[in-house]
Amino acid sequence: MKAxxxxxxxxxxxxxxxxxxxxxxGLCVLVGISRDDTEADMEYLARKLLNLGIFEDDNGKRWNLSVRDKNLEILCVSQFTLYHVLKGNKLDxxxxxxxxxxxxxxxxFLKLLRTQYKDDFVKDGKFGAYMTVNIENDGPVTVELESPSKKSKEGDGQN
Structure with missing residues (x-):
């Protein structure tokens, strides 16, 4: 999985x-699912997403608190295009x-996030629909995450 x-x-x-x-x-999360993803990938991504130190604390210390620590919302949007491959100039x-x-x-994945966090704080788009996503980025701060099973399959062994 990628986010x-x-x-x-x-x-x-x-x-x-x-x-x-x-x-x-809060966080707007574009979620990509690969054909090889498993429950372990889902659990990893949910854990990292909820605990990622991306917000500053009340003392101004940056990169210290998570969305969970701050009791903020999450908007997830399914985005299969995160698992693209370029063939020349064509997307595959x-x-x-x-x-x-x-x-x-x-x-x-959404159910897992809602169970591990707060049901009414995890929102999403409409799967498979043509969506317009409006994002007012704060910072701007953008972070990419990928579940480790992809990395280990590629041979770099990072977890």
């Missing part, structure tokens, strides 16, 4: 001209999990 995490002042998702989800200060998505199985996987 592109942006610290935001606010974010929202619009489908067919209607805002279907929005948050205030054969590394992404097929839509039939990725929707169920993504919903389990």
């Amino acid at each position: 592109v995490i942006q610290r935001v002042l606010k974010a929202s998702v619009t489908v067919d001209g209607e805002v279907i989800s929005s948050i205030g200060k 998505f054969h590394c992404a999990m097929p839509a039939e199985s990725s929707e169920e996987f993504y919903n389990r």
Whole structure:
């Protein structure tokens, strides 16, 4: 699994001209699921996302508190294009999990986040829909995460 995490002042998702989800200060997370992802990848990404020190504390110390520490919201948006491969100038998505199985996987990921954090603080877009995502980046701060199983398969062994 991959996640592109942006610290935001606010974010929202619009489908067919209607805002279907929005948050205030917190994290907007673009989530990619590969065809090889497992429950371990899901658990890793959820744990890292909830505990990532991306906010400053009340004393002004940067990179010290997590979204959980600050009781902030999370807006997740499924984005299969994170698992692209370029073939010349053409995008190929054969590394992404097929839509039939990725929707169920993504919903389990959301459920895990809601269970480990706060149900009403984890919001999402509409799986498979054409969405407009409005992000007011704070910083700007953007962090990429990838579950370690991909890295170890590629031979660098980082966890």
